[in-house]
Amino acid sequence: MSTPLKVTRIGHACQLIEFGEIRVLTDPWFTQTATYYPGEPIHLTVQELGRVDAVVVSHEHYDHCDLDALVTGGFDLDTPLIGPGTVATIARGKGFCDVRAVEAWEATxxxxxxxxxxxxxxxxxxxxxxxxxxxxxxxxxxDSLRVPELDTIPERFGHIDLAILPTNGLCVRPANHQQVVMDAEQAAGLTAVLRPTLAVPQHYAFHSGRLGDQIITKSDQDPRHYADAVARIAPEIDVRVVLPGVEVTVS
Structure with missing residues (x-):
């Protein structure tokens, strides 16, 4: 019998993934600043999280690495925190005690x-x-771009039960509209390669405020564009657009 697998989107790319009794928090973001708006309700406070067995952090940007919120919210700083070296340095400076630095293809x-x-x-x-x-x-x-190495994941790891992908195609206007996040079509293409049992989009409601959206960032805030693209190119894959706080069980 398979271990139960559940995911609850707290907001943005902050997810609570549960493998049976093992609870993993991804890319924490629990606060808001003048230029970072979640664009949707944040489902839980840090105090409401309960026990977490590990935190994984993809990169150092505030909306994915809100470690100050964990510290001020009384999060257990003995919880293992896993991320690249740039994140590991920040986490140690914030007082996290069990920090694991991993780079591409390294494991802990x-x-x-x-x-x-x-x-x-x-x-x-x-x-x-x-x-x-x-x-x-x-x-x-x-909130990565699609890179060719990700296409090798199925041959390296076998079947993917759940794929959680960014979809908003974020572009930075002052940097000549440089794209820094995969868009709906690119995410759908990767989904077709990964062939997960279930795919869940994330990182789409975020915005920079009315002025920031006009002069700093440009993005696609509609996750249905991703769902439609997957339905077109890989209709056998189940996609769920999940509101914050909705618990999804993966079969």
Whole structure:
């Protein structure tokens, strides 16, 4: 019998993934600033999280690495925190005690959980992750662009039960509209290669405020564009657009 696998989107790319009793928090973001708006309700506070067995962080940007919120919210700083070297340095400086630095194709284990960093590319150094426990496998895409190395994941890791991918195609206007996140079509193409049992989009509601959206960032805030693209190119794959707070069980 397969280990139960559930995911609850807290907001943005912050997910609570549960492999049976093992609970993993991804890319924490619990607060808001003048230029970073979640664009949707945040489902839980740090105090409401309960026990977490590991935190995985893809890169150092505030909306994925809100470690100050964890610290001020009384999060257990003995919880293993896993991320690239850039994140590891920040986490140690915030007082996290068990910090695991991993780069692409490196792995670490935590109490029955194996976390492998997979390649990524963004405006700063980023990794994505394969997270495994109890015979279940999850791909977590942070807010990476699609890079060719990700196409090798199925041959390296076998069947993917759950794929969580960014979809908003974020572009930075002052940098000549440089794209730094995969868009709906690119995410759908990767989904077709990964062939997960279930695919869940993330990283789409975020915005920079009315002025920021006009002069700093440009993005696609409608996850249905991703769902429609997957339905067109890989209709056999189940896609769920998940509101914050909705728990989804992966068959």
């Amino acid at each position: 284990t935590v109490a029955g959980l194996t976390v492998t960093a997979t390649p990524g590319r963004h405006g700063v150094h980023e990794v994505t992750f394969i997270i495994q426990a109890g015979g279940r496998t999850v791909f977590f895409g942070g």
